[in-house]
Amino acid sequence: MGTGMLELTSESLVGKGLHREVHVHPNDSSKCVKVVVLRGEEETRREQAYYHFLQRKNIEWVSLPRFYGNEETNIGPGAVFDLIRDDDGQVSKTLEFYLDNLESYQALIPSIAESLRFLKADLISQNIITMTLKPKNMVIQRLSQQTHCLIIDNIGNSDVLAISSYIPYFGRLKIERKWDKFKALLVRQFSHKLAINDFIEHL
Ligand SMILES: Nc1ncnc2c1ncn2[C@@H]1O[C@H](COP(=O)(O)OP(=O)(O)OP(=O)(O)O)[C@@H](O)[C@H]1O
Ligand SMILES: [Mg+2]
Known part of the structure; x- marks a missing residue:
């Protein structure tokens, strides 16, 4: 290097x-x-x-x-x-960027919703614990046929020895709580946008 x-x-x-x-x-x-x-x-x-x-x-x-x-x-x-990049080489943009500019990216919304559901399933299956999930700390990687969502900030368990890190059952409960808070945050931040409620409901 x-x-x-x-x-x-x-x-x-x-x-x-x-x-x-x-x-x-x-x-x-x-x-x-x-x-x-x-x-x-x-x-x-x-x-x-x-x-x-x-x-x-x-x-x-x-x-x-x-x-x-x-x-x-x-x-x-x-x-x-x-450094997460789209398949055209551009640095991937945040979920917040896409939701802020929803009008221009309507066609991407089903794919973004799908990648968020995939993200949640992956966090649960690998028992990856995050701090507060925020749309400015997730990027949407655009690939030719799909999108992919990654968490780029606020990763970690405030206590590495926390039981949720070691016992998947407790990890899952914690991830589901974080996810519900994330959805509530999306509602607060973006509910003035008409298309968003249907999107959030399916996460
Ligand atoms: N691995 C990455 N790949 C692509 N873009 C990234 C990556 N990491 C960060 N970014 C971009 O840089 C911005 C700032 O990065 P990051 O969120 O890590 O900084 P921060 O100062 O810790 O943020 P915060 O304000 O949430 O504390 C992100 O919002 C994202 O746009
Ligand atoms: Mg950040």
């Missing part, structure tokens, strides 16, 4: 949340580097602890980008993950 410090610039920036900047990895365009820019150290620690737990469990990385470790950058320590 090259030597020395990674040089991140405004050119390499692909996304920014409240706490982190996300850049294309300068040596590998299939990966991104996330750097905390505002009070996110605790979240990063929790995220990496949970990622290590999932790596030890040897899960299939269907619903989460893989984590490749940390590298130094010119703007601070960076965490390297898969």
Whole structure:
């Protein structure tokens, strides 16, 4: 992966949340580097602890980008993950983006709903516990015949030793609670849009 410090610039920036900047990895365009820019150290620690737990469990990385470790950058320590791209090479956009612009993406809605149902089933079958699920922390990867939804932020169990991480029955209950809250959040955030209620009802 090259030597020395990674040089991140405004050119390499692909996304920014409240706490982190996300850049294309300068040596590998299939990966991104996330750097905390505002009070996110605790979240990063929790995220990496949970990622290590999932790596030890040897899960299939269907619903989460893989984590490749940390590298130094010119703007601070960076965490390297898969950068999710559509099949045309564009960086995938968030679920929030598609729901904000629903008018332009009506035709995609059944496929997005299907990928969300698939995501929920995968979280349950692999017992992957998330923190609060938010549409700005999920990306919709557009492939030629379908879409695929991945969670790109707020992964992890606030307590890695929590019983839900080890006993799938309790994990499932927790995931279902998170999912119900996610649906309630979608209703609050997007219910002014006519097409959305039918969409949410089928998740
Ligand atoms: N692996 C990825 N693949 C594609 N895009 C990504 C990826 N990770 C992040 N992004 C983009 O960058 C944005 C910010 O990333 P992220 O959510 O990790 O930052 P954050 O500061 O932790 O967010 P928050 O505001 O939720 O705390 C995302 O909303 C998304 O648009
Ligand atoms: Mg985020």
